[in-house]
Amino acid sequence: MSKFARIIGTGSYLPPKVVTNDDLSKTIDTSDEWIRTRTGIQERRVVTDESTCDLAVIAANNALEMAGVDASELDLIILATTTPDKIFPATATMLQTAIGASCPAFDLQAVCAGFIFALTTAEQYIKTGAANKVLVVGSETLSRIVDWNDRSTAILFGDGAGAVVLSGSEETGILHSKLYSDGNYLSSLQVSNNYINETGFIEMAGNEVFKIAVSRLSSLAEETLSACNMTSENLDWMVPHQANIRIISAVAKRIKTPMDKVVVTLEKHGNTSAASIPLALDTAVRDGRIQKGQTLLFEGIGGGFSWGSILVKF
Numbered sequence: 682m683s684k685f686a687r688i689i690g691t692g693s694y695l696p697p698k699v700v701t702n703d704d705l706s707k708t709i710d711t712s713d714e715w716i717r718t719r720t721g722i723q724e725r726r727v728v729t730d731e732s733t734c735d736l737a738v739i740a741a742n743n744a745l746e747m748a749g750v751d752a753s754e755l756d757l758i759i760l761a762t763t764t765p766d767k768i769f770p771a772t773a774t775m776l777q778t779a780i781g782a783s784c785p786a787f788d789l790q791a792v793c794a795g796f797i798f799a800l801t802t803a804e805q806y807i808k809t810g811a812a813n814k815v816l817v818v819g820s821e822t823l824s825r826i827v828d829w830n831d832r833s834t835a836i837l838f839g840d841g842a843g844a845v846v847l848s849g850s851e852e853t854g855i856l857h858s859k860l861y862s863d864g865n866y867l868s869s870l871q872v873s874n875n876y877i878n879e880t881g882f883i884e885m886a887g888n889e890v891f892k893i894a895v896s897r898l899s900s901l902a903e904e905t906l907s908a909c910n911m912t913s914e915n916l917d918w919m920v921p922h923q924a925n926i927r928i929i930s931a932v933a934k935r936i937k938t939p940m941d942k943v944v945v946t947l948e949k950h951g952n953t954s955a956a957s958i959p960l961a962l963d964t965a966v967r968d969g970r971i972q973k974g975q976t977l978l979f980e981g982i983g984g985g986f987s988w989g990s991i992l993v994k995f
């Protein structure tokens with residue numbers, strides 16, 4: 682049995698179509714200035730005819746290539762998504778076939794905390810010896826569930842995918858993870874359909890989500906560091922869910938982490954839900970900011986609410 686689950690490869694993919702704040706201001710009553718100031722977002726990517734699986738395949742192949750792992754060696758695939766291509770079969774099974782894997786594959790749904798929940802699940806498989814090589818992907822086509830006439834939500838979300846390959850290891854990897862859910866807040870952030878075959882769009886009480894996100898994520902970051910007998914001084918990078926720059930900077934301030942130790946990609950990506958953390962991670966790995974041996978804190982919150990954190994030695 683392996684002592685640790687290590688990240689040995691990262692990958693990501695963004696669909697080519699860019700939608701800028703100025704593009705949005707042509708169809709809804711908003712402005713580039715308002716969106717930048719209130720959220721930090723400048724542009725987002727949106728699919729044209731690509732599916733959630735299409736994005737996931739490219740991100741997964743990039744991560745497998747970096748890891749030097751062939752898809753046939755995978756023991757498990759977990760795909761975190763809120764926007765599966767079908768009610769069933771799981772998008773993860775489409776991904777499995779598309780990349781040439783033959784292992785078990787399932788979808789996991791924890792909205793914007795999906796990647797944290799999926800990585801934590803994968804770690805358990807590795808630590809119990811049930812799996813040794815696991816592919817964890819976050820892939821979303823949120824543009825399909827955004828009401829493009831609703832300025833309170835249309836400005837926030839984007840499409841994309843990120844992936845990691847985990848391997849069992851005696852070398853330190855994931856050091857700590859913690860998950861929370863509280864279903865008392867269902868209506869604060871949800872898709873509005875009542876029945877599974879009804880079309881629905883994202884509905885959100887923005888102010889409430891904002892306050893809960895700052896308070897829950899700040900407490901969780903403190904709890905995580907303290908559980909590992911660390912302070913923020915031991916952190917090399919915080920890689921947070923990319924929802925709003927004001928949420929990210931409030932949490933960083935509370936744990937006394939300067940913004941130059943926080944990976945921020947939301948200006949170009951918007952909020953890509955389960956894809957946002959692995960997208961940010963891969964961006965910072967490939968541009969050389971994140972280096973092997975560094976200590977990283979992932980944290981994120983999404984509808985439910987569900988939230989979680991992972992401290993990892995990269």
Ligand SMILES: CC(C)(COP(=O)(O)OP(=O)(O)OC[C@H]1O[C@@H](n2cnc3c(N)ncnc32)[C@H](O)[C@@H]1OP(=O)(O)O)[C@@H](O)C(=O)NCCC(=O)NCCS
Binds near residue numbers: 924984
């Ligand atoms: C959505 C969000 C950006 C709104 O910012 P805010 O500072 O809370 O703004 P408010 O909702 O209080 O709205 C302030 C004003 O701007 C207006 N407004 C809202 N959206 C606007 C837009 N896109 N463009 C211009 N004006 C807008 C409101 O109508 C309101 O006008 P009023 O004062 O005349 O009533 C912010 O609440 C947020 O990011 N919340 C968290 C959302 C999130 O991260 N969700 C995903 C979590 S995983």
